[in-house]
Amino acid sequence: MKCLVIGIDGADHRVLKRFKLRFIEGYINKNVSLDLNEDVWSRGWAKIVTGKAGSQTGGFYAKPRLDGSHLTTSAFSMDNYKDVDCKPLWEKLNKANYTTGFMNVPTTGPATKVNGFMVAGAGGGSDNDGKDSVPKEACYPSDLAEYLNEMEYTLDVRFSRIVGDISHHDFLMQLIAMQEKQTECFIDLINAKELDFGFIALTSLVRAQNIYMKHIDNMNIDREYTSESVEDYLQQLYVSFDGCLERIINAASAEHVILASDHGQSSQRFTSNINIWLTENGFSKTKSKKINGPINFIKKVTPSIIRKLIARNSTSLKDYLSPVNLDWDATDAFSLRYIPGIYLNDNSRFLGRKTDQELLEISERIINKFNQSDLNKKYGMMAEKYRATKTGAKHERLLPDIWIHHSEDIFPAAAGEKSIQENPNYKYIDDLSSVTHDMYAGSKGVKPFVVCSDSLKEHCGTIEEDDLTAVNSLILKSFGLIK
Numbered sequence: 173m174k175c176l177v178i179g180i181d182g183a184d185h186r187v188l189k190r191f192k193l194r195f196i197e198g199y200i201n202k203n204v205s206l207d208l209n210e211d212v213w214s215r216g217w218a219k220i221v222t223g224k225a226g227s228q229t230g231g232f233y234a235k236p237r238l239d240g241s242h243l244t245t246s247a248f249s250m251d252n253y254k255d256v257d258c259k260p261l262w263e264k265l266n267k268a269n270y271t272t273g274f275m276n277v278p279t280t281g282p283a284t285k286v287n288g289f290m291v292a293g294a295g296g297g298s299d300n301d302g303k304d305s306v307p308k309e310a311c312y313p314s315d316l317a318e319y320l321n322e323m324e325y326t327l328d329v330r331f332s333r334i335v336g337d338i339s340h341h342d343f344l345m346q347l348i349a350m351q352e353k354q355t356e357c358f359i360d361l362i363n364a365k366e367l368d369f370g371f372i373a374l375t376s377l378v379r380a381q382n383i384y385m386k387h388i389d390n391m392n393i394d395r396e397y398t399s400e401s402v403e404d405y406l407q408q409l410y411v412s413f414d415g416c417l418e419r420i421i422n423a424a425s426a427e428h429v430i431l432a433s434d435h436g437q438s439s440q441r442f443t444s445n446i447n448i449w450l451t452e453n454g455f456s457k458t459k460s461k462k463i464n465g466p467i468n469f470i471k472k473v474t475p476s477i478i479r480k481l482i483a484r485n486s487t488s489l490k491d492y493l494s495p496v497n498l499d500w501d502a503t504d505a506f507s508l509r510y511i512p513g514i515y516l517n518d519n520s521r522f523l524g525r526k527t528d529q530e531l532l533e534i535s536e537r538i539i540n541k542f543n544q545s546d547l548n549k550k551y552g553m554m555a556e557k558y559r560a561t562k563t564g565a566k567h568e569r570l571l572p573d574i575w576i577h578h579s580e581d582i583f584p585a586a587a588g589e590k591s592i593q594e595n596p597n598y599k600y601i602d603d604l605s606s607v608t609h610d611m612y613a614g615s616k617g618v619k620p621f622v623v624c625s626d627s628l629k630e631h632c633g634t635i636e637e638d639d640l641t642a643v644n645s646l647i648l649k650s651f652g653l654i655k
Contacts, residue, residue: 173362173366173367173368173369173370173424173425173426173427174270174368174369174426174427174428174650174651175368175369175370175426175427175428175429175430175647175650175651176369176370176371176420176421176424176426176428176429176430177220177369177370177371177372177429177430177431177432177643177647178372178373178374178417178420178421178429178430178431178432179217179220179277179371179372179373179374179432179433179434180373180374180377180431180432180433180621181278181373181374181375181376181377181378181433181434182375182377182378182381182382182433182434182435182436182437182616182617183377183378183431183433183436183437183620183621184433184436184437184438184617184619184620184621185200185205185619185621186436186437186617186619187377187381187388187437188410188621189393190388190391190392190393191391191393191406191407191410191411191414192393192407192411193410193411193413193414194414195414195415195417195418196414196417196431199417199421199431199623200623202626203429203623203624203625203626204623204624204625204626204628204629204632205622205623205624206622206623206624206632206635206642207619208619208620208622208637208638208639208640208642209618209619209638209639210434210435210436210616210618210619210620210639210640211512211618211639212435212512212580212615212616212617212618213226213232213233213234213510213511213512214226214231214232214233214639215229215231215232215233215248215278215279215434216433216434216435216620216640217231217277217278217279217293217373217434218231218248218252218279219231219434219639219640219641219643219644220261220432220434220640220641220643220644221253221260221261221277221279221280221644222253222258222259222260222261222641222644223641223644223645223648224257224258224641225565225639225641226567227562227565227566227567227568227570227571228257228258228565228566228567229252229253229255229258229566229567230248230252230566230567230570231248231252231279232248232511232570233246233510234246234508234509234510234511235511235570236508236515236521236522236569236570238521238569238570240522240523241522242496242498242500242506242508242522244508244509244510244511248279249279249281249282250279250280250281250282250283250284250292252279255566257566261369261371261644261647262274262284262286262288262290264648264653265368265369265651265653266286266287266288268651268653269287270287270368270369270651271287271288271365271366271367271368271369272286272287272288272290272367272368272369272370272371273288273289273290273358273361273362273367273369273370273371274286274288274289274290274291274370274371274372275289275290275291275293275354275357275358275361275371275372275373276291276292276293276294276327276354276372276373276374276375277292277293277371277372277373278293278294278373278375278434279293280292280293281293281294281309281310282309282310283309283310283311283312284312285312286312288365288367288369289311289312289313289316289361289365290311290312291306291310291311291316291320291357292309292310292311293327293328293373293375294327294328294330294375305321306320306321306325306327310327316361319357320357323353323356323357323360324353325353325354325357326346326349326350326353326354328350328375329343329346329347329350329376329379330379330610331343331379331383331604331607331609331610332609332610337604337605338604339604340402340405340601340604341400341405343604344380344405344406344408344409345405347376347379347380347409348376348408348409348412350375350376351374351376351412351413351416352412352416354372354374354416355372355374355416355419355420358370358372358420359419359420359423362423362424363423368651369647369651370424370426372420374413374416376409376413377409377410377413378437379610380406380409381437381614382440382610382611382612382613382614382615383601383604383607383610383612383613383614384402384406384601384613384614385437385438385439385440385598385613385614386439386598386599386600386601386613387402387403387406387600387601388406388614389439391403391406402600402601417431426625427627427650428624428625428627428628428650429624429625430622430623430624430625430628430643430646430647431621431622431623431624432620432621432622432623432640432643433620433621433622434620434640435616435617435618435620436580436616436617436618436619436620436621437614437616437617438580438581438614438615438616438617438618439581439598439613439614439615440581440583440595440597440598440611440612440613440614440615441581441582441594441595441598442551442581442582442583442592442593442594442595443582443583443584443585443587443588443592443593443595444553444576444578444582444583444584444585444586444588444591444592444593445507445585445586445587445588445589445590445591445592445593446507446514446576446584446586446591447496447498447506447507447586448588448589448590448591449542449545449548449591450503450505450506450507450514450538451498452591453538453541455503455504455505455534455537455538456498456502456503456504456505456506457498457499457502457503458497458498458499459497459498459499496508496586500517500522500523500524501525503517503524504516504517504524504526504531504534505517505534505535505538505573505574507572507576507584507586508586509584509585509586509587510584510586511572511584511586512572512575512576512577512578512584513558513571513572513573513574513575513576514538514555514572514573514574514576515572515573516531516534516535516573516574517531518531520569521569531573535557535573535574538555538574539555539556539557539574542554542555542574542576543555547591547592551578551579551582551592552577552578552579553576553577553578553579553582553592554576554577555574555575555576555577556574556575556577557573557574557575558571558572558573558574558575559571559572559573559574560573580615580616580617580618581615583595583611583615595613597612597613598613599613601613620640622640622642622643624646628646628649628650631646631649631650632646634649634655
């Protein structure tokens with residue numbers, strides 16, 4: 173194999189170093205690490221696959237629907253890669269007569285025809301999230317599904333899709349089983365035919381990190397933990413993962429190897445609701461009655477098992493229900509969940525009533541006032557003009573007009589009674605029955621984990637990008653397709 177990429181969802185060296193990982197620590201020390209940055213709104217996998225920013229692909233974790241409403245969608249799939257200016261890795265490599273094997277890379281479903289094989293990953297609003305069996309449309313060739321199901325391959329394990337109560341042990345052992353089986357199947361497939369390029373993504377670590385981040389923050393590599401404790405189970409997960417990396421790298425015997433995460437990992441210590449600040453400062457107005465009051469009541473009185481059943485069989489609720497309780501006729505600007513920015517309530521996207529000139533003046537007032545706020549300064553939050561700096565981008569209409577810089581331990585939830593509040597879910601988890609969603613105590617970090625084999629050292633010195641599009645460039649450089 174010419175080049176092997178192992179994607180590690182949510183990998184962050186600050187987390188990895190808390191565990192006793194013989195192989196990966198040795199690998200880091202012997203090879204080349206890249207210092208990259210991510211905005212954590214863009215989909216890192218899409219950047220690696222295309223080499224293009226989210227403003228060009230539309231690859232964002234949440235984005236406005238642009239249907240006149242103020243709702244968002246998390247949908248992103250293979251269809252988005254069909255854009256003529258957005259050719260993914262498999263097309264570029266296959267066109268150059270290189271064979272490729274892709275397994276479990278998020279946002280690659282449904283699987284497309286390639287010279288090699290493809291097993292689509294979940295994510296991007298995929299219908300495959302949390303499914304136990306592999307459908308034919310997730311595979312190319314389609315008969316791979318039969319093999320994978322015989323092998324008891326698991327597409328993904330998401331806590332929110334598990335029906336019924338589950339213990340710490342059983343949840344973390346499911347994650348171990350998933351990564352072990354994905355590793356076994358990937359090795360089988362790359363051994364079955366000679367490939368020039370292989371790309372597997374493992375998502376097990378981030379599923380645990382986002383729930384157990386408080387535990388992980390307080391773990392110490394030199395400490396022994398009680399058997400059958402959460403920390404003991406986490407150590408088992410990471411040791412198993414370390415072994416998976418070693419087996420894949422040894423089996424592939426690739427000339428070049430890249431380990432890459434789609435983002436780093438942070439503790440979610442705070443959440444922000446910029447709509448509160450906008451309302452307090454006269455840029456928006458709340459409705460007299462909360463439209464989502466009944467929804468919140470239903471959520472409180474509905475047992476978690478019923479809520480998980482609903483989540484398992486329907487598109488994510490957050491895609492359809494806006495948490496924003498605003499009087500749109502009297503609102504000039506607003507924020508949305510997951511997006512670190514402020515949108516102007518313009519007419520072309522949101523059917524707002526103000527002219528573009530009026531909104532331009534309002535934008536300048538928002539930025540000036542936001543940056544003068546003592547509270548925002550305290551939490552390292554700063555506003556700057558954004559959408560106007562991206563004119564000409566294919567998906568410029570998706571972009572917030574104002575970008576909000578904030579520390580990575582603040583999640584833009586667009587919910588809560590204060591503009592910034594402590595996250596009550598950042599805590600030690602005694603019982604998983606209290607956990608209500610996947611990104612509970614952790615969230616995405618701005619420093620992705622990227623380590624390249626020493627054979628790529630010369631190419632690393634020529635990389636101009638400072639984000640994950642650099643990984644796409646490195647792959648193409650390793651094949652001599654770009655200089």
